[in-house]
Amino acid sequence: MTEQRPIAVLGGGSFGTAVANLLAENGHSVRQWMRDPEQAEAIRVHRENPRYLKGIKIHPAVEPVTDLLATLNDCDLSFVALPSSALRSVLAPHADLLAGKLLVSLTKGIEAQTFKLMSEILEEIAPQARIGVLSGPNLAREVAEHALTATVVASEDEALCERVQAVLHGRTFRVYASNDRFGVELGGALKNVYAIIAGMAVALGMGENTKSMLITRALAEMTRFAVNQGANPMTFLGLAGVGDLIVTCSSPKSRNYQVGFALGQGLSLEDAVTRLGEVAEGVNTLKVLKAKAQEVGVYMPLVAGLHAILFEGRTLNQVIELLMRAEPKTDVDFISTSGFN
């Protein structure tokens, strides 16, 4: 059923644009808020987002807007697709408008100073709002091009999950539900770090065995950390865990993978990020995750290895040597090894 009120998408980047189009194609009227008036005007005139998702037509029911206050006033369901570095500063000044509203974060990052996930920030800013997250293997361009795609909406609020499923579910976009908001959101944030490593491995010409080892050990690491933080490890077997890890670690369309690829080609981190010109959340996540893992005593050798290369002056060969010669471990953490003598 078509919603009576418009639905808001906050963020003028590639994922906000892809999700705004999906909503509009499902018959909803959409306000896509962006900070840049020139970008909004260009979309209004050309029906294309000039910088992000070039070549994708923007549906006529998507109205680009720059007045955030009016947007939040007019809509009771908002999808938040802002970079993690901007989410708090954009929404905090409007906290009083958010009580009772449905806020769904699409952002896959961790706040630098607090180690908070985006839905935790939303909860802090707007304790009276109803909050959820959407995460999964969802490369924006493929979503916009109608590649068959699945995602997960997660919230303790079942009615919110049903509403999101109702507005987003479509011929090419399938929305699964979960009540593990923390696990789903954590999966989306953590996998970005491993995508950088995977991109690097490809640029360095490493083999298929290596790529498979990386993805599988990344999953082990992510899950170990998540369990330490109180998440349900089973969530990591789903779309928002292993699903997103696979797509981001294997696709040159992923920006985090692209940063890793550029690093593997010999670019500095600064040059790799500049060349990308879009958000790669994994760089910040790496910094905060390394510190957090150390603080809580969780063994995350891939995170520590990438951090050592990017921020501690270690060479790739030193790190590979350390990783490969590390003390042998058991394969899967959560299987009892009591059968071993």
Ligand SMILES: NC(=O)C1=CN([C@@H]2O[C@H](COP(=O)(O)OP(=O)(O)OC[C@H]3O[C@@H](n4cnc5c(N)ncnc54)[C@H](O)[C@@H]3O)[C@@H](O)[C@H]2O)C=CC1
């Ligand atoms: N692009 C993708 O394939 C997917 C992205 N995501 C997540 O969505 C979030 C947003 O990513 P994208 O849309 O891809 O980013 P993007 O790099 O395509 O665009 C970022 C957008 O945020 C805007 N922005 C930056 N700082 C801002 C501020 N202070 N105030 C207002 N707007 C600001 C930029 O102007 C730009 O429109 C990220 O956390 C990303 O991990 C999630 C799933 C898929």
Ligand SMILES: O=C(CO)COP(=O)(O)O
């Ligand atoms: O989260 C994504 C796909 O699910 C997009 O990944 P990137 O941010 O690396 O492009």
